[in-house]
Amino acid sequence: MPFLNFRLISAAAGVAAAALLAGGCTSAITFSTTERSMGRIALNEGDYETAAEIFSEHVANNPRDYKAHTHLGQTRLAAGNNKAALASFRTALDTRVMTARGRADKPYRELIIDEYARTLALIDADGTMTATLDSQSSGDVEKKLIVAKAFANAGQPDSAIAAFQSARRLDKRDLFVAKSFGLYLESIRQDIAAEEMLTQAYRIEPSDNEVAAGLVRLGIVPGPAILSRNELAKPKVPLGPLPQVRMATPEQEAETAAGASASDAELN
Numbered sequence: 118m119p120f121l122n123f124r125l126i127s128a129a130a131g132v133a134a135a136a137l138l139a140g141g142c143t144s145a146i147t148f149s150t151t152e153r154s155m156g157r158i159a160l161n162e163g164d165y166e167t168a169a170e171i172f173s174e175h176v177a178n179n180p181r182d183y184k185a186h187t188h189l190g191q192t193r194l195a196a197g198n199n200k201a202a203l204a205s206f207r208t209a210l211d212t213r214v215m216t217a218r219g220r221a222d223k224p225y226r227e228l229i230i231d232e233y234a235r236t237l238a239l240i241d242a243d244g245t246m247t248a249t250l251d252s253q254s255s256g257d258v259e260k261k262l263i264v265a266k267a268f269a270n271a272g273q274p275d276s277a278i279a280a281f282q283s284a285r286r287l288d289k290r291d292l293f294v295a296k297s298f299g300l301y302l303e304s305i306r307q308d309i310a311a312e313e314m315l316t317q318a319y320r321i322e323p324s325d326n327e328v329a330a331g332l333v334r335l336g337i338v339p340g341p342a343i344l345s346r347n348e349l350a351k352p353k354v355p356l357g358p359l360p361q362v363r364m365a366t367p368e369q370e371a372e373t374a375a376g377a378s379a380s381d382a383e384l385n
């Protein structure tokens with residue numbers, strides 16, 4: 118597939134800019150999306166120079182666009198500019214949480230963390246940068262998860278497992294942490310631990326396809342059977358032993374019948 122012509126892209130961006138001036142805020146969103154899309158096309162076609170120009174200009178004008186920072190990082194990484202890529206992913210991580218839309222964007226959260234960790238492992242041959250980030254990650258589950266994944270990518274399972282465990286202690290309801298940990302344990306053939314962790318991930322979000330696939334590979338059929346009693350639908354009968362039923366004696370039944378007759382007589 119031929120590379121994109123940057124002049125044509127610039128011309129298209131100019132048209133979008135004209136729409137921006139005419140249309141206000143709605144057009145601004147469209148312009149940002151269009152520009153980002155053109156950059157991704159260039160990236161997918163391998164035209165890293167054009168993609169870098171587009172994304173660099175875009176983030177200069179839209180510094181809180183975490184998606185553009187992410188794609189700029191991917192472009193730099195593909196072009197071999199690993200340190201610059203790491204800086205872009207770090208910025209993407211910071212800017213994503215600046216808006217409600219970004220904080221709710223789980224797919225990009227996962228993408229940024231994965232790309233950040235992969236890049237960190239590539240450039241940190243002696244592990245000093247990862248260790249530094251680890252020392253700065255106290256209370257920050259995302260940074261701790263990046264450390265865990267960086268150690269995993271670097272082939273350091275003991276350090277990776279310790280960091281994953283720390284991330285889990287910070288937030289036991291974080292699906293991405295539990296899923297990532299479980300899938301990593303599966304990849305290093307720690308099947309028993311992987312089954313336990315993926316089961317916990319399944320309990321957080323039963324609809325996650327990656328978690329379900331991991332359980333199937335381990336010979337576990339996902340479904341209600343692996344949920345705890347508290348996570349299943351509540352039964353109509355209260356939990357616990359049923360109250361004991363005490364049968365009335367003939368004498369008690371006679372007394373009850375006599376009392377009912379007397380009550381009827383009073384009413385009449």
